[in-house]
Amino acid sequence: MALLEISDLHTYYGQIHALKGITLTVGEGEIVTLVGANGAGKSTTLRTVSGIARPRTGSIRFAGRDITGMKPHDIAALGISHVPEGRRIFPLLTVQENIEIGAWNVADRKQIGKRMQEMFALFPRLRERVQQKGGTLSGGEQQMLAIARALMCDPKVLLLDEPSMGLAPVLVEGIFDIITRINQEQKTTILLVEQNALMALEVASRGYVLQSGKIVLADTAHALMHNEEVRRVYLGEN
Numbered sequence: 001m002a003l004l005e006i007s008d009l010h011t012y013y014g015q016i017h018a019l020k021g022i023t024l025t026v027g028e029g030e031i032v033t034l035v036g037a038n039g040a041g042k043s044t045t046l047r048t049v050s051g052i053a054r055p056r057t058g059s060i061r062f063a064g065r066d067i068t069g070m071k072p073h074d075i076a077a078l079g080i081s082h083v084p085e086g087r088r089i090f091p092l093l094t095v096q097e098n099i100e101i102g103a104w105n106v107a108d109r110k111q112i113g114k115r116m117q118e119m120f121a122l123f124p125r126l127r128e129r130v131q132q133k134g135g136t137l138s139g140g141e142q143q144m145l146a147i148a149r150a151l152m153c154d155p156k157v158l159l160l161d162e163p164s165m166g167l168a169p170v171l172v173e174g175i176f177d178i179i180t181r182i183n184q185e186q187k188t189t190i191l192l193v194e195q196n197a198l199m200a201l202e203v204a205s206r207g208y209v210l211q212s213g214k215i216v217l218a219d220t221a222h223a224l225m226h227n228e229e230v231r232r233v234y235l236g237e238n
């Protein structure tokens with residue numbers, strides 16, 4: 001049984017049929033990536049899993065339990081943490097305050113302190129900036145902060161939406177290293193959405209290619225990386 005099982009999901013924004021029957025699985029311990037052009041439905045898939053968007057039909061099962069239609073905070077409390085597109089950190093709160101918000105459902109102060117130290121070990125740049133306001137961080141640092149905040153509740157699944165977006169090339173590599181470390185060191189299962197398909201396929205074990213709300217290809221990351229059509233359309237080769 002997969003940790004996350006999405007079956008024939010249809011999600012609408014008013015009249016817009018954004019997801020037209022998405023079926024996919026994410027196994028425990030995997031990094032699975034969704035790649036595809038702008039508007040393909042990648043973010044909507046993550047938003048539907050985390051409960052921000054409601055599917056009209058279809059189902060989402062997490063650890064064998066049907067979570068379809070549950071409220072976002074109930075889904076988060078079960079262990080699914082979402083880092084949305086565009087990061088959404090709190091610009092006027094300090095780095096420490098931003099991170100603490102991620103532990104909203106952890107009552108034990110000692111546990112929160114311990115977890116925060118683990119986040120600072122993963123992101124030393126954040127430790128150096130604990131009292132700095134979130135809005136004054138660079139783009140890459142804000143992305144680290146958003147990921148650290150999402151990890152504070154020790155989620156079983158991390159939903160990552162475009163973590164490399166807007167970052168300088170030198171920082172992009174760093175973010176993908178961190179994704180691999182979170183998966184290996186924290187034992188966190190990851191569903192990764194990226195327009196940077198090549199980098200995503202390098203860290204993932206499997207991938208799905210989305211086009212206009214449908215999955216058009218599903219394979220191992222290795223096979224997708226060597227698929228001629230994927231290379232031409234999504235990796236920008238001729």
Ligand SMILES: Nc1ncnc2c1ncn2[C@@H]1O[C@H](COP(=O)(O)OP(=O)(O)O)[C@@H](O)[C@H]1O
Pocket residue numbers: 013016018036037038039040041042043044045
């Ligand atoms: N808030 C929204 N209101 C209306 N349409 C939306 C909204 N968000 C996304 N869409 C539409 O849903 C489709 C899928 O978008 P999205 O999931 O954001 O794609 P991706 O993340 O792959 O770029 C697109 O046609 C987009 O225009």
Ligand SMILES: [Mg+2]
Pocket residue numbers: 042043044085162
């Ligand atoms: Mg998106």
